[in-house]
Every structure is written in C-alpha cells, then in structure tokens.
Amino acid sequence: MRAVVYDKYGPPEVLHFAEVPRPVPKDDEVLVKVHAVGVTRADCETRAANRRSGLFISVLSRLVFGVRRPRQPILGIEFAGEVAGLGKDVSEFAVGDHVFGTTAFFRFGAWAEFICLPQDGRIAHMPAGLSFGQAAPTCDGGLNALGCLRLAGPLEGRRVLVYGASGAIGTAGVQLAKYFGADVTAVCKAKHHELVRSLGADRVIDYTQEDFIRNGETYDVIFDAVGKLSFRRCRGSLNPGGFFLPTDGPMNAFWALWTSRFGNKRVMPPIARSTKEDVLLLMELIEAGKYRVVIDRTYSFEDVVEAARYVDTAQKTGNVVLSITGDPGMRSPR
Secondary structure: OEEEEOOOOOOHHHOEEEEOOOOOOOOOEEEEEEEEEEOOHHHHHHHOOOHHHOHHHHHHHHHHHOOOOOOOOOOOOEEEEEEEEEOOOOOOOOOOOEEEEEOOOOOOOOOEOEEEEEOOOOEEEOOOOOOHHHHOOHHHHHHHHHHHHHOOOOOOOOEEEEEOOOEHHHHHHHHHHHHOOOEEEEEEOHHHHHHHHHOOOOEEEEOOOOOHHHOOOOEEEEEEOOOOOOHHHHHHHEEEEEEEEOOOOOHHHHHHHHHOOOOOOEEOOOOOOOOHHHHHHHHHHHHOOOOOOOEEEEEEHHHHHHHHHHHHOOOOOEEEEEEOOOOOOOOOOO
8 A cells, every 4th residue: 555654754745555464363453444534743753753742752662663763653643544455353433434533643554555454443523514634633633632631620610721823733722722611712823813713713913013921910720731831931821720722842841740859839840641531522513513623724645745744844733634535526416
C-alpha cells in the first residue's frame, strides 16, 4: 500500500511516499481503508524531533520515538475511512461501515491507505451526515481539549479562559467548556472573533491589542490550548482554587508537582487521557449539533509536504486535512 513516510528527523521535505506492506488485522482488530486524515501539531513536532521545544525535549523525543531515526516511519494520528476487513473476534463493526477515530499517540500510522485498530480502541461509527474530510480531524483537538478540561473538575458556572481559541484544540476547548456550562472567554486574533463567538464564546480578547493578564479580570480556569503561556505569568489571573491547564511546556511538569503541594492554585500536567467513550461523546455532540470541527484547509495526499509546511507556521485556524482517496469532497455516501 502507499504511505507517507519519513526516515530521518527534519523539515517537511523529509516526508516522501513509499510502498509498505498492507497491515493484516489481528483477531480483535478492524482494517480501515483510510479516506482522510488530519495533519496535527503532534505529527509535525514529532517529525522535527520537537526541536522548537528546546534541547531537553528534543532529546526526550528521540528517546521515545527513535534516537537516530524514527522507529515508526508513518505519522498520522486521526483518520476517517471505511471498514475493509475484520478480525475473527470483531462484533462491533462490519465491512463497509464508515468510521473515524485516532490511533494511540505513540503509534501513529494513519498517513497510509490502510490502518488496523482494535475494535475497543478509540474508533467509532462516523456521525451521520458528515463527510470523511469533516470527520477525520475530530479527535486530536477534541480529545486533547476534553482531557485537559476534565482535570479542572465540574465547569458549570465557572469562568474559563481559552488561550489560542482559534486552533484545533482551542476551537474544541471553547465548545466543550460551553457544553459543560462554563462562562467562556476566548483569546485569539481579531479576525477570528466571529468564529469563536459562533462556537459559544461569551467574550473575546484580541491578544495583539490587550493582555488578558493585565486587564484585572480573573478566572477559575486558564486553558492554554497552544502551549505558549507560563503558570508563573498567569497565576495572578487565577482565582483561589483555580487551575492552569497547559498543553505543552517542560516546566509545567515541575509546576504541576510544586502546586500539588503548595499554594491554592493548581497546574495540571499536560497529559490528556482519552478513551473510546470520549470518541463516542464527540460523535453524539456532533449529531446533536452541539459540536463542530473547524477546518482551515484541505490538501490532496500528494501535497502532504505543503500541508505540513502550513501547520509548521502555527497560524492555522482549526484543523488541516489530507484527502487520501483523491475525492475533493470526501463525501460519505450515507
């Protein structure tokens, strides 16, 4: 089968196409013919060995994913496609079902024509009415935001600030915080204010014109959806008992340990745990009209280098999608 691979760390140009063996499903696995995939920050940072995060994180990344070269040559976390084969113990899915989901973070493998996942993994039937392209980027932002926000406990009636509200995790965070009953302030550029208001933000701040840290407002939760804030800088904007929720940053591990013992404001470690039930929740919210995936650009499979280059700019709005089948609409015929 055809797949996008990389055999060394570096810029988007290290990505190239190769023929690799088609996976064979184990007894409990589903074989999916992939129609569309997301191009995520995790894909691009892993491809570059997390060099932008500093030497320590870059070394740690190589220890996890391969010191000299990547152990897993195929990137790709989130996908949508059609069930093409089943292991003998699979009962939840049938050949021809339209599915979406995400691989385990350390597994990757979705930037290929086929992928295998366990039926009890983070895979579910596609929400009715969605195209493959619309369904593919659901999980990365959605599950990361959901996992982080849950760390702060019940959100109903609490003031939540989402920093970087126009990205994949940010757009998901605004919607999920609102779904859980929070009063939501979104921080992003002015050109995205209409978008985040449509997603449920109660108020918006243009970070190029106003520093939320200096405006005198305080919050119960500050959710850094882009990994650019620090607890030291934000803690004055947190109410007593408040939570700082990062998605990146090596110092946050130290602050998580420190604040678990001292003070009345907590930093929660940037580890978003998710389950199949979380994928099903996103599916239900989409079908109920309470959640939508924001898509910035869609590229053909052949344009993967260009897509990765765009994600590397850190300027995308919502999600970036690759069409593997070559169908521009990637419309599910259901």
